[in-house]
Amino acid sequence: MLSNPDSVPGPWDRATPTGGEQISRRLTALIRAEIAAAGGLLPFDRFMELALYAPGLGYYVAGSAKLGPGGDFVTAPELSPLFGACVAAQCAEALDRLDGGEVLAFGAGSGALAVQVLTELERLTTLPHRYLILEPSPDLQDRQRRLISEGLPHLAGRCHWLSALPARFRGVVLTNEVLDAMPVHRFQVDGRGEPREVFVTDLDGTLTEVSAPIRSTGLAEAVAAIQSAGLARSPGYGSEVNLRLGPWLAALGACVQAGLLLLMDYGYPADGYYQPDRTMGTLLCHLRHQAHGDPYRAIGLQDITAHVDFSAVARAGRAAGFDLAGFSTQAQFLIGCGIDRLIADRADAGAPDPDLLLGVKQLLLPSAMGERFKVLGLTRGVPGPWCGFSVRDLRDRL
DSSP: OBOBOSOOOSOTTTTOOHHHHHHHHHHHHHHHHHHHHTTTOEEHHHHHHHHHHSTTTSTTTSOOOOBSTTSSBBOHHHHOHHHHHHHHHHHHHHHHHTTSOEEEEESOTTSHHHHHHHHHHHHTTOOOSOEEEEOOOHHHHHHHHHHHHHHOTTTGGGEEEESSOOSSEEEEEEEESOGGGSOOEEEEEOTTSOEEEEEEEEETTEEEEEEESOOSTTHHHHHHHHHHTTOSOSTTOEEEEOTTHHHHHHHHHHHEEEEEEEEEEEEEOHHHHTOTTOTBOSOEEEETTEEESOTTSSTTTSEEEOOEEHHHHHHHHHHTTOEEEEEEEHHHHHHHTTHHHHHHHHHHTSSOOHHHHHHHHHHHOTTTTTTTEEEEEEEESOOOOOGGGSSOOOGGGO
């Protein structure tokens, strides 16, 4: 997601529609009830889960605008159609080696990526049998259906929305800015160098966070593994751990018979994620194209994200039975998938489009998305090498 890194000024509800205020109040009341039921200390990952996904109230399911100029952030497919065309080139390589198959997209956003991928796969004569979408947001489902029906009416019948993973799958799995929206646990290191868990509590009617001895299953072991690598040891150090990665990839491992998983998001290998000067972790909130660090403001009306620890993703993928296919920056991945050729093709077809070139710069420049965003590939039963990781494969950094 791209946002202005400046903090968002208050008061927060000044420009918030009445409906949004009501949703935020109801969601806050629900969170307070869960805090009370948990004995006054709610693990942060549960708070984040409710803030983003509480039925009918959470940010991703309550119907507010999220993507694009009228929302809170933009993603790569909204910046340039060449992003999806490059992703399609990698999909085509996998579908060819599988002799056909399907595409399964998690959290399809506005639907722009689906349109771009299907358009390019049709041009490459490598259309999937079906394009499956797992999307928890009802309003985003509606937006996706409209965009696909308007943009590709002849291919709309290939698109199907699922409420759960299929029992068996063969093809390509796509996630673009999905892992960063998974709820995370948070920890802090106390003055003795011991990790403590971050909880959310209700202090005199105000939601705030406190640290206490670790309670969440698996968190102590995860932090111990990080510290055994010499990371996250300094008193006062705080960060996040995504304990849901393992179960999520295990579920995929149980259904994917053969295929390629492309996991695209912003993040770092473990030594970058937990580097000494990143003492406050990576948690960010996005509201009206501005970024800030307070998850307890505008609850239900703003996105809450954490960067991805790609070393943990690779480890969980191997544990789920996948092979590591490659790891690269977004810029290197797009170059490997032929973005320069796609730009040249469009230039040959007519005058260069300044907006297209501006979007490509956002995708490739290190100061924008090019270095901050990464792509990790996992495979099962389909051989490499892969064009997306042909320019430079950084798997040795994981």
